Amino acid sequence: MSDPSTPDPSTPDDPAPVYAVRDLTRVYPGSRTVVAVDNVSLTVRRGQRLGIVGESGSGKSTLIRMLAALDRPTAGDIRLHGRSIIGVPERRLGFLRSAVQLVFQDPRSSLDPRMRVGDIITEPLRSRMMRHRSDVPDDHAARLTEVLEAVGLPADSARRFPHEFSGGQRQRIAIARALAPRPEVLIADEPVSALDVSVRAQVLNLLNDLVDRMGLTMIFVSHDLLVVRHVCDSVAVMRGGRIVEAGTTEQVYQRPQEPYTQALLAAIPTIRFER
Secondary structure (H helix, E strand, C coil): CCCCCCCCHHHHHHHHHHEEEEEEEEECCCCCCCEEEEEEEEEEEEEEEEEEEECCCCCCCHHHHCCCCCCCCEEEEEEEECEEEECCHHHCHHHHHHHEECCCCHHHHHCCCCCCCHHHHHHHHHHHHHHHHCCCCCCCCHHHHHHHHHCCCCHHHHHHHHHHHHHHHHHHHHHCCCCEEEEECCECCCCCCCCCCHHHHHHHHHHEEEEEECCCCEEECCCCCCHHHHCCCCCHHHHHEEEEEEHHHHHHHHCCCHHHHHHHHHCCHHHHCCC
């Protein structure tokens, strides 16, 4: 199996990798040992849109939690711009927290219902200011206005609470919060699976537009190959904690090699019209 994100080595201007993951394993011990991620290696390059696809329990969410240093691997290495994040204490992970932001599956649980939207979105800016012990804070109000506009929400949204918004609007708020500290990498964990079908395409189109305009690298996790095809240029298919197939999105869609990938594609619903 080829690396899902390594370009042709003959290309003279290959960008250096943002993430380099080698032999990554995560085992959860207990009465029944669970191998959530099993010897995974991959490379993510600047500007890439990598989709990680698999059914529930395939290990995809565990993998991205380790990429974000929210979980520690049992074995293997993760490097962000050549710098290992394994075993680094939280107080020394400022370089990662500034560069990588996450958008979670359900905005109802990821947004604090007691906070106003403006405070939710600027919270990462305040955290960064505290980490850097800066005496001169960024212009949070200006950045708040910028990101609200970027995600298509009016400026007066800042004064309201999350429960006053629809599901699609709450996910736009979550995206705005992730964008506020100007990250390089956006990790999106099933960001549309909790939304109504009618608004999924809107949020996916928004992500596409933001990644283009802001020059982001995106790692997009989903169980839905159709969704990944809409936003990603490459894909890694996971099963049982392993990457079983990888390549460009069109290669995997048009010429799937693994029976598991073929089964995922066959499960995509199609609309048939009666004559």
